[in-house]
Amino acid sequence: MKKKSLNVLLAMILLSATSLFAQDNLQIVRTGGARIKVSLNAYSFTKPLLDFAKGRGNGQSGMTIFQFMDWAAANGFDAVDLTGYFFPGYPEVPSDEYINSIKKYAFQLGLDISGTGVRNDFADPDPAKRAADVKHVKEWIDVAVKLGAPVIRVFSGPIPAGYENRWDDIAKYMSESLRECAEYGKLRGVLVGVQNHGDFLKTADQTIKLVKMVNSPWLGIINDTGYFITEDPYVDIAKCMPYTVNFQLKESVFGAASPIKIDLKRIMEILKNSGYRGYIPIETLSPVGGNKKKKEMAAAGGYEMGGKSGKSGKSEKSDNFASTGGKSGKSGKSENVGRTESTPKVSTSVSERPSYDPFTVVPAFMVKVKAAQKEAFDM
Amino acid sequence: MKLKSTFNKNTCKILILNALMFLSLSLPAQKPFERKLPSTVKTSLNAYSFNEMLSNHIKGKPNGMTLFELLDFTAKNNFDAIDITGYFFPSYPQVPTDQEINDVKRRSFELGLDISGTGIKNDFANFDPAKRAADVKLAKQWIDVAVKLGAPVIRVFAGEIPKGYENKRDEVATYMAECLKECAAYGKLRGVLVGVQNHGDFLQTGDQAIDMVKRVNSEWFGLIVDTGKFLTPDPYVDVAKTLPYAVNLQIKESPVGPGSSVKTDLPQLMKIIKNSGYRGYLPIETLQYKGTPRPGDVPYEPLKVIPIFFKELKSAIQNEYK
Numbered sequence: 001m002k003k004k005s006l007n008v009l010l011a012m013i014l015l016s017a018t019s020l021f022a023q024d025n026l027q028i029v030r031t032g033g034a035r036i037k038v039s040l041n042a043y044s045f046t047k048p049l050l051d052f053a054k055g056r057g058n059g060q061s062g063m064t065i066f067q068f069m070d071w072a073a074a075n076g077f078d079a080v081d082l083t084g085y086f087f088p089g090y091p092e093v094p095s096d097e098y099i100n101s102i103k104k105y106a107f108q109l110g111l112d113i114s115g116t117g118v119r120n121d122f123a124d125p126d127p128a129k130r131a132a133d134v135k136h137v138k139e140w141i142d143v144a145v146k147l148g149a150p151v152i153r154v155f156s157g158p159i160p161a162g163y164e165n166r167w168d169d170i171a172k173y174m175s176e177s178l179r180e181c182a183e184y185g186k187l188r189g190v191l192v193g194v195q196n197h198g199d200f201l202k203t204a205d206q207t208i209k210l211v212k213m214v215n216s217p218w219l220g221i222i223n224d225t226g227y228f229i230t231e232d233p234y235v236d237i238a239k240c241m242p243y244t245v246n247f248q249l250k251e252s253v254f255g256a257a258s259p260i261k262i263d264l265k266r267i268m269e270i271l272k273n274s275g276y277r278g279y280i281p282i283e284t285l286s287p288v289g290g291n292k293k294k295k296e297m298a299a300a301g302g303y304e305m306g307g308k309s310g311k312s313g314k315s316e317k318s319d320n321f322a323s324t325g326g327k328s329g330k331s332g333k334s335e336n337v338g339r340t341e342s343t344p345k346v347s348t349s350v351s352e353r354p355s356y357d358p359f360t361v362v363p364a365f366m367v368k369v370k371a372a373q374k375e376a377f378d379m
Numbered sequence: 380m381k382l383k384s385t386f387n388k389n390t391c392k393i394l395i396l397n398a399l400m401f402l403s404l405s406l407p408a409q410k411p412f413e414r415k416l417p418s419t420v421k422t423s424l425n426a427y428s429f430n431e432m433l434s435n436h437i438k439g440k441p442n443g444m445t446l447f448e449l450l451d452f453t454a455k456n457n458f459d460a461i462d463i464t465g466y467f468f469p470s471y472p473q474v475p476t477d478q479e480i481n482d483v484k485r486r487s488f489e490l491g492l493d494i495s496g497t498g499i500k501n502d503f504a505n506f507d508p509a510k511r512a513a514d515v516k517l518a519k520q521w522i523d524v525a526v527k528l529g530a531p532v533i534r535v536f537a538g539e540i541p542k543g544y545e546n547k548r549d550e551v552a553t554y555m556a557e558c559l560k561e562c563a564a565y566g567k568l569r570g571v572l573v574g575v576q577n578h579g580d581f582l583q584t585g586d587q588a589i590d591m592v593k594r595v596n597s598e599w600f601g602l603i604v605d606t607g608k609f610l611t612p613d614p615y616v617d618v619a620k621t622l623p624y625a626v627n628l629q630i631k632e633s634p635v636g637p638g639s640s641v642k643t644d645l646p647q648l649m650k651i652i653k654n655s656g657y658r659g660y661l662p663i664e665t666l667q668y669k670g671t672p673r674p675g676d677v678p679y680e681p682l683k684v685i686p687i688f689f690k691e692l693k694s695a696i697q698n699e700y701k
Contacts, residue, residue: 030489031454032451035457070415096569109658110419110660150485189485218485
């Protein structure tokens, strides 16, 4: 306990020092004290939603976005985060009629739409491909306006083969693509958020550096609590707070397959200290699921770039900072399991896990999140 | 207009309400909105509560308040959302620039405030077709603003019965419904619900408001249930009647009017709202008493009045939605 409060104190000193010295016009100044509402990211139901969107099983199986919203409303969420790929026809933009029917349905369920998101790759060295993805983002910014989603999530992208030691080169062309998106977002009134996705963006420093390169008040960070590939992701989560425009609250800070559960109390502390006001969409993931390409990348070593700690959870430093670091630090082993995406070992350990059922996993996680929220915030 | 509330009377009321709701459900034409889940509510603040201060700012008078100051106030008091009436954009009735809209939208977002609705001034009771057409145009322009703001619903008025039309309700209702249909059709196109408010004007009772909804007969059209502007012996009955068609509300301090010392029975109101299955925002709107000050009147101070009324609402919600 003592150690923990010392850790918190240290983190706070670190935080305030950061904000003292690195105050910049890209940091969001919020007033009124921290306050959060809970949202559900549709990606938690990715399989049933894609089954429907792609017409698998003769269109008989799966879940429609409407059914997803019914479920979210029945389970007490304040809002939903509707990722673009679950709209039938993606990447094509949906018709106005379809968008409006979703917006109206959400409204009548008392759900706000906290955000949307797209697939894109701004790490691609091919300017034509990046330009196509910028166009794609712009089209979906228009969708976001129509949906009433205040923010759109974009990716950075995986480091391309042959670019492993050229972070700055990639950052340069990537920031140009992101700036184009942010400029369009500014024009249309939609914030653009880039997600730390364990890809090109593995750490808070990398993410903040990119945000500063883009240098637009309409670009911020989608703070993915499960995808900082660092020794103590909580430190990265806290560091990114002043730039955060939306969240993905994961069950583990060490990746989908990690058995180490997120320390929600610590997350709430971080939120509180940052003064964040907004939605916290939860996103649960299948421990076996995930992107094939990413796994290949990981196997090829692409994931190791830029993250000094990708390989091990043993570092003693992490003990100094983290209460969970304390837990996980004790067992460097289990943290290795946590860093699944970057180790070929994963496939064996993962196959032993039970299959993922969002209908039970989401409510169980929601209960914990609400309890932690209630404890941390006077509601 | 006496408002005694005894237990027996309340029980009786609820029975009547249930009967009425059953009746309205069994009527043809526009169906009430489907509410298949238990009720859940979030709070909002209608900007009109700061009418004078917001207007002062626009007119360059002292004791003003900007929209951004309003957002700060709303956030500090922990409302979930804000209802931004169109007239508090300095350009009104002209639409604001995209940049002005985006700045307000963005600041609301940063403060964790959703935008629960917007509204305009219009008069569809006017017998002059050109004036009505101009107001339909205004509504359409502000539906576009609502899209940009991310406001899911826009409030419009019915309007006052014009002089000489006191006995021609049906004629007024007919041309009014045409205007509202046009607005709703545009709302459908743009993804914004249109709600007409019972404002003690052409629409004074639950039945009148529902009649208008049925005439318009659009899924993109509903009611802004104003709990303080049903001019009936028991406004709670009218609130209950109209809730199945509600797309937004205005929760007032008094069911009778700003001049009245009768306070809204919030526990009763919450019971009615919960029973209706309504899911959405409950914007409060506190009002300045207009007219010659009477003995005992205290000057209206929204900065003081709102937090008190909000606290009462929150506790009524907590009690009802345990």
